[in-house]
Amino acid sequence: MRRESRFLIIGGGPAALSAARAYRDAGGEGEVRLVSADVDRPYARPPLSKEFLRGEAGDDDLPLVEDSFYRDREIQVSLDDPVTHWDIAERRARTASGETVQYSQCVYATGAEPQRPPIDGADHPDVRTLRSAQSGRELREAARNARSAVVVGAGFIGCEAAVSLSRLGTRVTLICPGPAPQHQRLGAEAGREILGWLDSEGVHVLTGTELTGIDRGHRVSTDSGPLPDTGLVLLATGVKPRAELAERAGLATDQGRVMTDEQLRTSAADVYAAGDVALACNAIAGRRLPVEHWGEAETMGEIAGANAAGEHRRWANAPGFWSVLGDRVLKYAAWGDGFTEAQLIRHGDGAFTVWYGQNGTTVGVLTHEADEDYERGAELVERGAPLSPRT
Numbered sequence: 406m407r408r409e410s411r412f413l414i415i416g417g418g419p420a421a422l423s424a425a426r427a428y429r430d431a432g433g434e435g436e437v438r439l440v441s442a443d444v445d446r447p448y449a450r451p452p453l454s455k456e457f458l459r460g461e462a463g464d465d466d467l468p469l470v471e472d473s474f475y476r477d478r479e480i481q482v483s484l485d486d487p488v489t490h491w492d493i494a495e496r497r498a499r500t501a502s503g504e505t506v507q508y509s510q511c512v513y514a515t516g517a518e519p520q521r522p523p524i525d526g527a528d529h530p531d532v533r534t535l536r537s538a539q540s541g542r543e544l545r546e547a548a549r550n551a552r553s554a555v556v557v558g559a560g561f562i563g564c565e566a567a568v569s570l571s572r573l574g575t576r577v578t579l580i581c582p583g584p585a586p587q588h589q590r591l592g593a594e595a596g597r598e599i600l601g602w603l604d605s606e607g608v609h610v611l612t613g614t615e616l617t618g619i620d621r622g623h624r625v626s627t628d629s630g631p632l633p634d635t636g637l638v639l640l641a642t643g644v645k646p647r648a649e650l651a652e653r654a655g656l657a658t659d660q661g662r663v664m665t666d667e668q669l670r671t672s673a674a675d676v677y678a679a680g681d682v683a684l685a686c687n688a689i690a691g692r693r694l695p696v697e698h699w700g701e702a703e704t705m706g707e708i709a710g711a712n713a714a715g716e717h718r719r720w721a722n723a724p725g726f727w728s729v730l731g732d733r734v735l736k737y738a739a740w741g742d743g744f745t746e747a748q749l750i751r752h753g754d755g756a757f758t759v760w761y762g763q764n765g766t767t768v769g770v771l772t773h774e775a776d777e778d779y780e781r782g783a784e785l786v787e788r789g790a791p792l793s794p795r796t
């Protein structure tokens with residue numbers, strides 16, 4: 406391969422790996438360099454709150470590709486060495502170890518990091534978060550000796566981890582600030598369905614409850630009063646995009662994310678952004694969307710990598726994801742930036758579909774054991790089909 410050019414990927418998650426793969430698949434012949442702050446090569450994060458936490462999967466099950474993939478594709482990977490300085494004008498990055506990397510094209514795919522709430526005790530070393538494989542190992546080890554656990558936050562990670570911990574025999578209390586899990590994102594009826602699932606899994610959910618403090622890593626206080634001492638506290642209180650490096654370098658940002666066009670191009674020439682850190686313009690939606698879905702990170706990385714190799718692809722699909730709560734699977738496709746109407750349709754035996762609308766237009770679909778609706782729903786969202794009563 407020719408080495409007149411170098412393709413630098415800043416980050417080590419699914420978007421980063423997808424960018425490297427797509428660059429080679431699109432005929433990119435430059436040197437490929439993936440520089441990651443993580444101590445592990447790109448791995449699957451979804452199992453961390455589920456089968457990995459429960460001990461049903463191990464470290465060998467996490468890597469996204471075999472080691473031979475990097476060798477065969479001539480992709481050089483640097484681990485535990487984040488980029489600390491980035492000169493966009495000179496197309497040069499410097500890592501924590503002091504190495505300088507010159508590049509021709511670059512993809513910024515640093516992802517996001519867990520956000521701890523600004524309360525006393527949230528930063529105690531015994532208080533866990535879950536994002537990286539290493540944090541997953543630490544959580545799994547802590548869970549082995551914990552008879553009880555408090556999970557703070559009722560998003561998908563919090564709910565998935567709560568179910569997994571309960572299945573390990575741990576008494577789990579889930580602190581949910583809203584009237585039901587995912588109430589704001591998925592609506593009241595979907596939230597009640599998830600609440601029932603958690604109850605059936607033995608998870609005690611405190612709805613309408615806010616965390617107010619954590620003492621010594623195991624004494625949790627809420628606005629309704631203190632909870633009994635617990636053996637494990639897990640914060641699942643959202644994430645913050647890792648955009649600081651890009652901001653310092655001068656890339657245009659908004660909402661704490663790096664702004665891109667439909668082709669994932671940033672405000673700097675030959676620099677792309679993909680994954681959680683990107684605020685990318687969706688060609689069909691006609692606006693920029695913040696997305697924190699695993700599959701979408703892979704899609705965006707693929708588009709950015711292919712375009713860095715000279716193609717002209719656009720981000721033009723409705724974002725979607727799956728969430729697994731024990732044995733139950735939720736599938737969701739939506740623009741994700743709001744709805745004014747939610748129609749829940751029951752299909753029997755616990756299956757259901759929720760259709761979401763905004764000003765009479767279909768903007769999302771959520772399904773459980775209704776795969777045909779999920780596939781059809783994604784198409785309706787992308788077409789901007791009218792929201793009408795469906796069965």
